[in-house]
Amino acid sequence: MHLNSALIFRNLTEGIILLDETGRITTCNAAASAITGYEETEIEAKPFYTIGDGQDDPIKYRYELDQVQKKKKFVVEGWKLRKDHTRYWAETSYSLLFDDAERFAGYCVLLRDITDQKKKQLDLLESEERYRLMVEAIRDYSIFMLDPEGHVLTWNDGGTFIHGYTENEIVGKHFSVFYPATDQLDEKPKEKLQVARDAGSYREEGWRVKKDGSLFWASVVLTALFNERNVLIGYSKVTRDLTHRLKDEEVLRQSEARYRSLVEQVGDYGIFMLDTKGRIVSWNEGARRIKGYSAEDVIGKYFSIFYPEEDILNGKPAWELKVARSSGKYEEEGWRLRKDGSRFWANIVITSVYDTEGRLSGFSKVTRDLTERKMSEQALQESSDKYRQLAEELSVTNSELSSVNRELEQFTAIVSHDLKEPVRTVRSFLHLMDQQLDQQKFDLLKPSIGKGILAAQRMHELIDNLLHYSQLSKIGLQRQKLKVDEVIGEAIQNLNDAVEQSGAEIRVESEVQFIYGDRIQLVQLFQNLLANALKFTNGLTPEVKVKSWMENGSVRFVVEDNGIGISPENLEKIFEIFRRLHFVSQYPGNGVGLAVCKKVVERHRGRIWAESAQNRGACFHIMLPKI
Amino acid sequence: MRTFRLAIVENDEDERYFMSEAFRSSREFEILGEFANGDQLTEWLHGSPGELPELVLSDLNMPGKNGYDIIDELKVTYPDIAVFATSTSSVVATRERCMRAGAKDFIAKPDIFIAYDSFVAELYLLACRYLG
Numbered sequence: 003m004h005l006n007s008a009l010i011f012r013n014l015t016e017g018i019i020l021l022d023e024t025g026r027i028t029t030c031n032a033a034a035s036a037i038t039g040y041e042e043t044e045i046e047a048k049p050f051y052t053i054g055d056g057q058d059d060p061i062k063y064r065y066e067l068d069q070v071q072k073k074k075k076f077v078v079e080g081w082k083l084r085k086d087h088t089r090y091w092a093e094t095s096y097s098l099l100f101d102d103a104e105r106f107a108g109y110c111v112l113l114r115d116i117t118d119q120k121k122k123q124l125d126l127l128e129s130e131e132r133y134r135l136m137v138e139a140i141r142d143y144s145i146f147m148l149d150p151e152g153h154v155l156t157w158n159d160g161g162t163f164i165h166g167y168t169e170n171e172i173v174g175k176h177f178s179v180f181y182p183a184t185d186q187l188d189e190k191p192k193e194k195l196q197v198a199r200d201a202g203s204y205r206e207e208g209w210r211v212k213k214d215g216s217l218f219w220a221s222v223v224l225t226a227l228f229n230e231r232n233v234l235i236g237y238s239k240v241t242r243d244l245t246h247r248l249k250d251e252e253v254l255r256q257s258e259a260r261y262r263s264l265v266e267q268v269g270d271y272g273i274f275m276l277d278t279k280g281r282i283v284s285w286n287e288g289a290r291r292i293k294g295y296s297a298e299d300v301i302g303k304y305f306s307i308f309y310p311e312e313d314i315l316n317g318k319p320a321w322e323l324k325v326a327r328s329s330g331k332y333e334e335e336g337w338r339l340r341k342d343g344s345r346f347w348a349n350i351v352i353t354s355v356y357d358t359e360g361r362l363s364g365f366s367k368v369t370r371d372l373t374e375r376k377m378s379e380q381a382l383q384e385s386s387d388k389y390r391q392l393a394e395e396l397s398v399t400n401s402e403l404s405s406v407n408r409e410l411e412q413f414t415a416i417v418s419h420d421l422k423e424p425v426r427t428v429r430s431f432l433h434l435m436d437q438q439l440d441q442q443k444f445d446l447l448k449p450s451i452g453k454g455i456l457a458a459q460r461m462h463e464l465i466d467n468l469l470h471y472s473q474l475s476k477i478g479l480q481r482q483k484l485k486v487d488e489v490i491g492e493a494i495q496n497l498n499d500a501v502e503q504s505g506a507e508i509r510v511e512s513e514v515q516f517i518y519g520d521r522i523q524l525v526q527l528f529q530n531l532l533a534n535a536l537k538f539t540n541g542l543t544p545e546v547k548v549k550s551w552m553e554n555g556s557v558r559f560v561v562e563d564n565g566i567g568i569s570p571e572n573l574e575k576i577f578e579i580f581r582r583l584h585f586v587s588q589y590p591g592n593g594v595g596l597a598v599c600k601k602v603v604e605r606h607r608g609r610i611w612a613e614s615a616q617n618r619g620a621c622f623h624i625m626l627p628k629i
Numbered sequence: 630m631r632t633f634r635l636a637i638v639e640n641d642e643d644e645r646y647f648m649s650e651a652f653r654s655s656r657e658f659e660i661l662g663e664f665a666n667g668d669q670l671t672e673w674l675h676g677s678p679g680e681l682p683e684l685v686l687s688d689l690n691m692p693g694k695n696g697y698d699i700i701d702e703l704k705v706t707y708p709d710i711a712v713f714a715t716s717t718s719s720v721v722a723t724r725e726r727c728m729r730a731g732a733k734d735f736i737a738k739p740d741i742f743i744a745y746d747s748f749v750a751e752l753y754l755l756a757c758r759y760l761g
Contacts, residue, residue, distance in 0.1 A: 411722065418718045420690065426717055427643065430741040437743070453643060582692035585640070585665065593692075 017113035020099065021050055023106060025067050037092075037115050039085030050111065056083040070096040070109060079116070091120040144241040147227075150234045152177050152195055164220075164243050166213030177239065180210045182217065198224040198237055207244065219248040272369035275355070278362055280305050280323050292348075292371045294341035305367065308338045310345070326352040326365055335372065346373045409475065412579065413468075420580050421464055427457035467594040471579060474601045480520045486512045489521065490548055493528035500536050506544035508532065513551040517626060519606050527602045528561070530595040531622050535563035537589055538620070552628070556608075559624040567614040576612060632657055633756050636673075636682040638664045638699060640691040644742045648686075651745030657753045667694025671702060682710060683760055684733070686752065689716040689723070697730060704731040711759055713752060733759050 011018065017034030021027055027045050035041055038053050045053060051063040069076040075097045082092040095112040137145050137158050144161035146154055153176055157169040165172070165180060172179075178191035185191070185208075198204040203225040210220040221242040229235050265273050265286050272289030274282055281304055285297035293300075293308060300307070306319035313319070313336075326332040331353050338348040349370040357363045431454040438446045490510050494501065501508065517524070528548070535546045547562045568576060568583070575581050579597035599622075603610040608626040635658045639645040645663055652658045661682050664670040670685065671694065685703065689696035700712050714727040714735045724735040734755050739748050 415718060415720060415723065418720055422717045423641070423690075426738075426741060427641070430643070430647075430743055433741050434743050580690070581695075585692050 017115075019050065019111040019113060021109040021111060023108050025050055025063065025109065027053075028108065034113055037084075037090070037113055038082075044085075050109075053082065055081050056087070066094075066096065067109065070098060074098055079120070089117075090115045091117040142242065144239075146172075146239055148177050148195075148237040148239060150236055152191060152237070155236060161241075164212075164218070164241060165210075171213075180241075182209055182211050194224055195237065198226045199234060202226055210241070218243050219245045270370070272367075272371075274300075274367055276305055276323075276352075276365040276367060278364055280319060280365070283364065289369065292340075292346065292369060293338075299341065308348075308369075310337055310339055322352055323365060326354050327362060330354050338369070346371045347376045348372065406475070413472065421461060421468075424457040424461035424464065428454050428461075431457070463592060467592050471594055471598055471601065474523065474598065474605065479523070479605055481518050482521055484517050484519060484521055484524065486514050486517055486550055489517070489524050490528050492525045493532055496525070496529050497532055497536065500533065504536050504539070504544050506536050506546060508546045508548065510548045512549070514557050517557055518628070519626070520602075523602045523605065527599050527624075530599050531561045534595060535561060535565060535620070537591070538563075538565040538584075540566050553625070555628060557626045557628055559626070561622045561624075562619065563621075564619040567616065567618060567620050568612055570614075573612045573614065577610070630657070631757065632659055633753075633760065634659050634661050634680060634683045636660070636662045636664065636670060636685045638667065638670050638685060638687040638691070638696070640665045640688060644688075644738075647742040648745050648748075651749045655746075655749045655753070657749070666691040667696070667699040667702070670694075670699060671706075674707065681707070684711040684713060684756055686713050686715060689714055689718070689727070697727070700727060700730040700732050711756075713755065715748075 011031055014031055015033050017031065017037040019027055019030040019034050026047050026049055028047075030038075030040075030042050030045065038045075040053060049060065049063065051058055051060060054063065066076060066078060075095065077093065077095045079091065079093050081089050082094075083089060093114040093116045095114075097110045097112070098106065099108045099110050101107040137156075140158055140160045141163045142160060143158075144164040145158050146161050147156040149155055153174055154172050157167075157172055161172070162168055176191075178186050181191055194204050194206075203223060205221075205223050207219065207221045209217045210222075211217060221244050223240045225238045225240075226234060227236050227238060265284075268286055268288045269291055270288055271286075272292045273286045274289050275284040277283050281302055282300045283302075285295075285300055289300075290296055304319070306314050309319055322332045322334075331351065333349075333351045335347065335349050337345045338350075340346060349372050351368045353366045353368075354362055355364050355366055431450045435447055435450045435454075438444070438450065487510065490512070494508055500506075532546060532548075536544050542564060545564045547560070549560045549562070551558055572583055576583065577596045577600040578593075580593035581597075582591060582593040584591075600610055603624055603626070606626050608624060610622065610624045613621045613623065635652065637645060637649055637652070637660060639648060642665075645665075649660055649663055652660055661678065661680060662670070662673055664673065667687070670687075674681070685699065687696040687699045694702070696714050696716070700714065703710050703712055711733040712731070714724075714732045715738055716723060716735075717738045719737045727735045736748060736751055736755070739745055
């Protein structure tokens with residue numbers, strides 16, 4: 003196939019439109035039709051601007067053609083409309099056409115649809131613009147560009163805000179103006195650019211100077227910028243004013259230092275920190291004093307070294323941390339070990355420590371040595387126990403003394419009254435006899451002498467009884483294991499005469515075999531009770547029952563008779579010494595028998611009381627402790 | 630001359646004899662009854678005698694109801710009757726116990742019971758003071 007210019011024209015993939023000298027379209031190729039959407043026949047002989055931007059702007063078109071005439075070639079970019087009225091970004095290249103005779107013959111227009119390229123370019127522009135605006139608007143950071151030598155190329159609001167310079171004051175100046183004079187002398191700015199260039203970036207915190215000469219603590223990042231050919235095109239510099247943070251940190255650091263020195267110097271409390279695993283991370287003076295370990299001894303060790311072996315075997319340290327972890331706190335008192343192995347009584351509080359995000363960062367542990375306090379508490383307790391015991395003993399002694407005193411008082415009253423009475427009677431009759439002698443009434447003497455003798459006899463008996471009674475409290479109690487049957491048998495034996503005279507029937511039904519006590523006194527007790535049972539009858543043959551059984555760990559005796567009984571108001575009085583309910587002429591006696599019974603029972607730490615129903619006899623009850 | 634209606638409670642027969650003899654010879658007292666203990670006295674009182682005594686002179690230590698029982702009982706049953714206690718004891722505690730229980734007064738018995746004259750005179754003075 004012979005390739006001529008017409009074929010080339012038709013097959014070219016670039017859109018080509020040919021115009022005549024006046025600018026009218028003479029022809030176009032297929033590629034041009036594809037771009038514009040117009041067939042060749044539709045646009046033939048029409049001015050080129052009809053396939054322009056839809057504005058039919060012959061003036062602008064004329065201008066463009068003139069430019070071609072002047073420059074031989076002219077390229078414009080702009081929106082054009084397709085036949086279907088959609089837009090495309092067109093690159094239009096005009097060039098001149100000459101015929102064989104070198105005469106101007108028209109224009110050749112190269113038309114390219116560069117909408118996609120243009121869009122990318124626009125997007126890039128847009129994003130760069132956004133980025134620029136963003137950088138410029140940032141106030142907390144000074145962000146600017148330096149050229150390779152270090153001159154400021156761009157500026158943002160943050161720069162103005164932090165450094166104090168406006169954009170037109172600083173652009174073009176060398177960035178060393180931000181450094182203090184000493185740094186400038188040391189050529190630090192230059193060094194830093196070098197570092198950034200070599201390493202890609204350079205970061206530091208340090209003092210910088212504001213426009214007004216004041217210093218601020220800056221965090222600086224200097225980044226070297228290279229183009230695609232790896233040629234240094236400059237630097238970006240981001241600066242942040244950290245003066246406030248520094249102040250805060252300084253305050254915090256000072257407060258922490260104060261707190262740490264406070265904690266470290268506390269001597270009475272062991273205060274230390276544990277990590278989450280229970281390893282010791284800090285140590286104070288108090289801990290050293292209480293536990294005897296130095297910081298070097300314990301830092302990094304598990305806190306279980308303070309626990310006695312059985313606690314460790316029981317997993318107590320770990321359990322305490324578990325409690326502290328779950329409930330925030332664990333508190334207890336217990337024995338702990340010092341370095342030398344000695345024990346001390348500790349009050350401990352383990353508290354969970356959390357970081358600002360609420361994560362467990364460890365535990366604080368406060369330990370107090372309460373050994374001395376415990377010891378003094380115990381000593382106090384012991385001494386108070388001792389004193390209480392003493393007080394109790396004293397109180398017992400006191401009540402014993404009071405009862406002895408009461409007995410003494412009673413004794414005095416008895417001596418002064420009951421013993422005085424017969425003496426007085428004897429004296430009275432002696433005086434009477436004296437009178438009778440004076441009056442020579444000899445016949446009256448005999449009865450007076452008889453009454454005097456009776457009174458003396460009564461006095462003798464009273465003294466005997468009184469001595470007997472008082473002996474009961476004096477003589478030490480002989481505690482022996484006694485057969486109940488033998489004791490009661492002996493009492494009955496002693497009353498043999500009375501039993502025979504009265505024809506009494508005495509039945510003994512003892513369930514208890516043994517009692518512990520003083521044989522003589524217990525025989526006396528039963529003898530007196532039985533004697534009364536035989537004596538206070540109203541003519542009937544006495545029937546007496548003696549019973550015993552165990553009751554609540556005590557031995558209970560009952561002596562029951564069928565005699566005259568005792569009226570309710572006298573049930574307690576009968577145990578008073580020298581108390582008699584009846585005249586001697588009716589029921590002889592001296593009012594000592596039941597008083598003796600009561601005393602014997604009380605000396606055996608027991609209880610005695612009487613019960614009596616109308617005309618049903620009397621019933622004496624005795625409770626004695628088994629031992 | 631004011632005379633007082635009197636009941637005597639004394640268990641010792643001889644004592645009681647000399648005591649009542651002294652009261653009679655003084656002519657200042659009219660003896661309504663003589664008793665050996667409190668049981669006999671109250672039995673007599675409950676038997677509605679024609680006249681009630683204005684005062685009761687009672688020994689303290691007696692079989693059955695003693696002097697203290699009489700003071701306690703009459704305080705409730707015959708509050709108008711003044712009870713005077715007597716005893717050979719001159720222990721202060723005894724006197725105080727009687728007064729606390731409600732006795733009008735306490736007079737110690739004479740050393741020997743054939744010398745009741747001054748005792749009678751003392752009781753007369755006390756009776757006049759308390760009963761008018």
